[in-house]
Amino acid sequence: DIVLTQSPVTLSVSPGERATLSCRANLSVSGYLAWYHQKPGRAPRLLIYDASNRATGIPARFSGSRSGADFTLTISSLDPEDCGVYYCQQRSDWPPLMIFGPGTKVDIK
Amino acid sequence: EVQLVESGGGSVQPGRSLRLSCAASGFTFDDHTMHWVRQVPGKGLEWVSGMTWDGSRVGYADSVKGRFTISRDNAKNSLHLQMDSLTTDDTALYYCARDKNANNFAAILSWGQGTLVTVSS
Numbered sequence: 001d002i003v004l005t006q007s008p009v010t011l012s013v014s015p016g017e018r019a020t021l022s023c024r025a026n027l028s029v030s031g032y033l034a035w036y037h038q039k040p041g042r043a044p045r046l047l048i049y050d051a052s053n054r055a056t057g058i059p060a061r062f063s064g065s066r067s068g069a070d071f072t073l074t075i076s077s078l079d080p081e082d083c084g085v086y087y088c089q090q091r092s093d094w095p096p097l098m099i100f101g102p103g104t105k106v107d108i109k
Numbered sequence: 110e111v112q113l114v115e116s117g118g119g120s121v122q123p124g125r126s127l128r129l130s131c132a133a134s135g136f137t138f139d140d141h142t143m144h145w146v147r148q149v150p151g152k153g154l155e156w157v158s159g160m161t162w163d164g165s166r167v168g169y170a171d172s173v174k175g176r177f178t179i180s181r182d183n184a185k186n187s188l189h190l191q192m193d194s195l196t197t198d199d200t201a202l203y204y205c206a207r208d209k210n211a212n213n214f215a216a217i218l219s220w221g222q223g224t225l226v227t228v229s230s
Contacts, residue, residue: 034216036154043204043220044154055218087154091214096168098144098156098214 004101014109019075021104023088035073039084111135111219113205118224131188131205139183142208145190147201162211195228
């Protein structure tokens, strides 16, 4: 079974600084990884799909990359609106299912 | 505007059943795989089940397999989740969600606001 590990658990970043979030799979996985941002009391929002493609309307400060089973979400210049929890998500074609990582909480310093 | 409106949540005793529904509008429903994702308040996201546009691919999380059944009615733009043999571990906010793809599970483009299910004696 695919298990996703996200690190760090919590990240405190000052506005304007760079934030780097990691998602690692325990198995060899495809590049079909997505990133979501969730603010308290709100539904999640898709940021990145297929590891590096920004979803519609997502600012260019968000970028995704992959190196083998390691995936990275980078926020180049943190905006206070970027606080919240970030989840990565992988998919399996067979059996068909989705897997979410446990999340990284981003706080604004 | 894309809208996903869940209904059917509520309080139920362990062992009982509940049926969730999701009314979709603002997009071509049968152009998308649909999912149910749940979240215990204050905790992470857990994918529950998904179904491709034509029902050819259906998946369930191990935690609900054999107890939950997903279905969709493309003529009525609706998604359903029949939840049987509920346990306290099923207590969560249940989101209806739209995938970016039609023929497989990819990434979730849109989410409803969720319907709360509470299983308690």
